[in-house]
Amino acid sequence: MKKLHRRSFLKGGLAGGAAIAAVGTSKHAEAAGSFGGYPDSMGVLVDLTKCVGCRTCEAACNKEQGLPAPDKSFDDPSVFEEKREGGLPRRTTEKAYTVVQKYDVPGREHPLFRKVQCNHCNEPACLTSCFVNAYKKTPEGAVMYDHTVCVGCRTCMVACPFYIPAYSYSSAINPVVKKCIMCYDTRLKFGKPPACVEACPQEVMTFGKRKDLLKMAHQRISDKPGAYVDHVYGETEVGGTAWMYLSDVPFDKIGYDTHLGDQPIISYVKEFLTIVPMVLTIWPALFTGFHLLSNRKEALKNEDTKS
Amino acid sequence: MNSLQSQGFAPIVSHLKKDGSEWTVKEKLLLGLSPKEYWAVQLRNPFNWVLWVIYAVGLPILVGRFIYGLGWVTHSSYDYPWGLFLGWGLFTMVPLSASGFMMGTTVELFGRKDFKPLERLGLLNGLLGYLFAVMFLQVDLGQPWRLIYPMFVSLGPAAVLFLVAWHVATYLSCQVAELVPAFAEWMNFPKAKQFIKKIVLGLTVAGIILSTLHQGALGALFTYAPGKVHPLWYSSSFQWFQFFVSAVFAGLSMLIVVSTLSKWFMRWRCDETYLNNLSKLTLGLAKGASLALITYLVIRIIGIAHDNDWQYLATGWGAWFMFEMVVGVILPLIFYTMAVRNSNASLARFSAFLAVFGLALNRLNTALITFNWQLYQEIPHWREVVIVVTVYATYIVVYRAILARMPILYTWKENK
Structure with a gap:
C-alpha cells in the first residue's frame, strides 16, 4: 500500500503537503472508519433525465480498458431486454465495467436509462473488507484494485452494497476482480475525465471536483422545480460516493437501493472490531484467574503436603 | 473390525506385542494385522464401498476445478460470491469444531479431570474440522497458492477476514500442539509429551482467545453485508456473539455425535474407561450445551428486538426463521434439559444430532439461503455439491484413520 502510494505521489506530481495530509487521513480512515473523503477528490454527476440509452459509454469503456469484444454489438438495443437470474436487469461483469439499464416507468414519455458502474465510494466497503489491502482510494477519488496481491476470497463482492465487482471465474490460473477504476491509469491521474464521460454525446455526465458537483446538482434541482426528484443519490449513501445521480423518477423505482443509509459499510463492522482488543487483553488474565480459582483446593492440598 | 474383535x-494399546517384542511403525499403521488381513477388512466394509463411489465421481471433478477454474464447478455468480464451499466448509465446519477449545477449557483450565476420556476426541474433532475448513477454503479461493499473502505479503489488518486468517492459522498450530501427546505416545516420543504438558495451560488460554475471536469474526464477516442478509439473520451488534455462542453448543453437540458414532462403529477401538464413562459424560456435555442454547436463544431474540425486526416474523422468511429456531434451537434445548433431568443419554444423543442440524441450517441460512433475499435464490451447481461431498468424505476418512490408530478413544499403556 505504501509503495503504491509513493509511486502515484511521484508520478501524479501532487503537492507534497496535500499528499502527506492524504496519507495521514487514509491511515486514520482504516483504523477508525470515519473518513469523509479526500477534500479535492473528483467525481461524476450523472443526469439520468438526459440519457437516451445509446451505449456509447459502454463502447468507450470497452476500448479504453481493453476488454474483450461483447457478445452483442454496442448499437444493439436488444441487450436492454436481457435478464439475469431472478428477472433482474443485466449488471457489470468481468467483460463490462459499465452497463446501461432500461426502465419503463409508467406515465413517463420515454423509458429511463440508467448507467451502472463502480460508484467509487468515499469509504469503500471493498477496501475496508479486504484482508490483503488490494484496494486503495486515491486522492483523485478512484477506488483502485491491485490484482497482484488478490487471493480471491471475494469478500469485496459480498461487501459491495452496489453489487459492482465481478470476478473472472473462467480463469483457473489468474482469476481476478474486474471493476471500473474510473480510468485512473490512463486518464484520471492526468486530470482527464473517464472515457465514458468524454464519449457521451448527450452530455449526461459532468466530471469535476466532487464538492463542486454537489453544488451544481442542488442548483439544478432548485433551478427547475419539479424536473428532478429532490435528492442527489450518492451525496450521503454509504458515506458518500464519487459518482452521483439526478433523476426525475424516484430512485427506488429505477433499481437504486434507497435503504443503504448514510453510514459507510465499515461502521456496521466496528461493533465487532472494538471487542477484538478487549478479548485479547482481558481473556488471558480472566481465564488464568478462573484456572487458579477452580484449582484452589488442589493447590492448597499440595502446599499442605509440602510443609 | 467390530466383528473381528x-x-x-x-x-x-502399547508398544509391546504379546510376545514382548516391539510393534514396528508399519505394523502399527496396519492396526496389528497382516497386510492381507488389513485389506480384506477394508474390502469387507460397506462404508468403504460408498467412499469409492464418491471418489470415483468426485476426484475427477475436484481435479477439474483446478484445471478449468471455479467457473467450471460453480455458477460463477457475481451476486453470490460465496457458495457451498464456504457456506458449508467454513461457516458450518468451524463452529462444529469448537469442541477442541471447549474440552481443553473444561479439563485443563477448570480442572474437570472427569472429562479426560473425551478430551482427546474433542481436540481431534477440533483439529480436523479446522484443517478441512482450510481445505474447503483452498478449493474456494480464486488463487489458493496465495493463501499466505495476508500473513506475509500484503497485510490488511483492519479487515475481519485478516483476523480469521491469522487466528485459524495460529489456532491450528495450537491444536496440533495439544494433540502431540497422543501422537507422542503412539510413536514412543516421551519427551515431546513432557514438553507439551508444561505449556498446556498457555495453549488452552490461547485457544479460548483465538476461538472467541474467530468464531465471532465469522459472524462479523456478514456485518459487511447489512442489506444483503435477511434482517432476521442479521444483527450488526450481536452477530459475532450469536456466532460465538452457537459455536459453543455446536461444538459440544458435535462431540456427542462423533462419540456416539465411534461407540457404534468403532467399538473395537474404544477401551473400557471410554465406554463406561460415555453416558455420564454425554449428559455432562448436554448440560453445557443446554446452557449455551438458552443463551443463544435469548441473544437471537434480543437481536430482533434491538433492530425492531418483529414485522418480518409474519412473512414467509419469518416462518422459515421460526422453523430454524424451533427445530434447531428450542427442541434440542428441551430434549437436552429432559435428558439431563432424567439421566437419559440416548435422548441427549438424539438432541445432539438435532442441534448440529440446527447449527448447519443457521449458517447456510446466513451465508446462502437468506443472503440476497431481495434478489433471487441461488441453487449451487451440481459439481459444487459433488466437491463438497468429496472433501467431506476425505475428512471422514482421515478422522477414522486417526481414531483407529492413535490413543484417542483408548488409553495408551506405557511400557513398564
Missing part, C-alpha cells in the same frame, strides 16, 4: 482380535 468378537473373534478374538485385540487392537494395539
Whole structure:
C-alpha cells in the first residue's frame, strides 16, 4: 500500500503537503472508519433525465480498458431486454465495467436509462473488507484494485452494497476482480475525465471536483422545480460516493437501493472490531484467574503436603 | 473390525506385542494385522464401498476445478460470491469444531479431570474440522497458492477476514500442539509429551482467545453485508456473539455425535474407561450445551428486538426463521434439559444430532439461503455439491484413520 502510494505521489506530481495530509487521513480512515473523503477528490454527476440509452459509454469503456469484444454489438438495443437470474436487469461483469439499464416507468414519455458502474465510494466497503489491502482510494477519488496481491476470497463482492465487482471465474490460473477504476491509469491521474464521460454525446455526465458537483446538482434541482426528484443519490449513501445521480423518477423505482443509509459499510463492522482488543487483553488474565480459582483446593492440598 | 474383535482380535494399546517384542511403525499403521488381513477388512466394509463411489465421481471433478477454474464447478455468480464451499466448509465446519477449545477449557483450565476420556476426541474433532475448513477454503479461493499473502505479503489488518486468517492459522498450530501427546505416545516420543504438558495451560488460554475471536469474526464477516442478509439473520451488534455462542453448543453437540458414532462403529477401538464413562459424560456435555442454547436463544431474540425486526416474523422468511429456531434451537434445548433431568443419554444423543442440524441450517441460512433475499435464490451447481461431498468424505476418512490408530478413544499403556 505504501509503495503504491509513493509511486502515484511521484508520478501524479501532487503537492507534497496535500499528499502527506492524504496519507495521514487514509491511515486514520482504516483504523477508525470515519473518513469523509479526500477534500479535492473528483467525481461524476450523472443526469439520468438526459440519457437516451445509446451505449456509447459502454463502447468507450470497452476500448479504453481493453476488454474483450461483447457478445452483442454496442448499437444493439436488444441487450436492454436481457435478464439475469431472478428477472433482474443485466449488471457489470468481468467483460463490462459499465452497463446501461432500461426502465419503463409508467406515465413517463420515454423509458429511463440508467448507467451502472463502480460508484467509487468515499469509504469503500471493498477496501475496508479486504484482508490483503488490494484496494486503495486515491486522492483523485478512484477506488483502485491491485490484482497482484488478490487471493480471491471475494469478500469485496459480498461487501459491495452496489453489487459492482465481478470476478473472472473462467480463469483457473489468474482469476481476478474486474471493476471500473474510473480510468485512473490512463486518464484520471492526468486530470482527464473517464472515457465514458468524454464519449457521451448527450452530455449526461459532468466530471469535476466532487464538492463542486454537489453544488451544481442542488442548483439544478432548485433551478427547475419539479424536473428532478429532490435528492442527489450518492451525496450521503454509504458515506458518500464519487459518482452521483439526478433523476426525475424516484430512485427506488429505477433499481437504486434507497435503504443503504448514510453510514459507510465499515461502521456496521466496528461493533465487532472494538471487542477484538478487549478479548485479547482481558481473556488471558480472566481465564488464568478462573484456572487458579477452580484449582484452589488442589493447590492448597499440595502446599499442605509440602510443609 | 467390530466383528473381528468378537473373534478374538485385540487392537494395539502399547508398544509391546504379546510376545514382548516391539510393534514396528508399519505394523502399527496396519492396526496389528497382516497386510492381507488389513485389506480384506477394508474390502469387507460397506462404508468403504460408498467412499469409492464418491471418489470415483468426485476426484475427477475436484481435479477439474483446478484445471478449468471455479467457473467450471460453480455458477460463477457475481451476486453470490460465496457458495457451498464456504457456506458449508467454513461457516458450518468451524463452529462444529469448537469442541477442541471447549474440552481443553473444561479439563485443563477448570480442572474437570472427569472429562479426560473425551478430551482427546474433542481436540481431534477440533483439529480436523479446522484443517478441512482450510481445505474447503483452498478449493474456494480464486488463487489458493496465495493463501499466505495476508500473513506475509500484503497485510490488511483492519479487515475481519485478516483476523480469521491469522487466528485459524495460529489456532491450528495450537491444536496440533495439544494433540502431540497422543501422537507422542503412539510413536514412543516421551519427551515431546513432557514438553507439551508444561505449556498446556498457555495453549488452552490461547485457544479460548483465538476461538472467541474467530468464531465471532465469522459472524462479523456478514456485518459487511447489512442489506444483503435477511434482517432476521442479521444483527450488526450481536452477530459475532450469536456466532460465538452457537459455536459453543455446536461444538459440544458435535462431540456427542462423533462419540456416539465411534461407540457404534468403532467399538473395537474404544477401551473400557471410554465406554463406561460415555453416558455420564454425554449428559455432562448436554448440560453445557443446554446452557449455551438458552443463551443463544435469548441473544437471537434480543437481536430482533434491538433492530425492531418483529414485522418480518409474519412473512414467509419469518416462518422459515421460526422453523430454524424451533427445530434447531428450542427442541434440542428441551430434549437436552429432559435428558439431563432424567439421566437419559440416548435422548441427549438424539438432541445432539438435532442441534448440529440446527447449527448447519443457521449458517447456510446466513451465508446462502437468506443472503440476497431481495434478489433471487441461488441453487449451487451440481459439481459444487459433488466437491463438497468429496472433501467431506476425505475428512471422514482421515478422522477414522486417526481414531483407529492413535490413543484417542483408548488409553495408551506405557511400557513398564
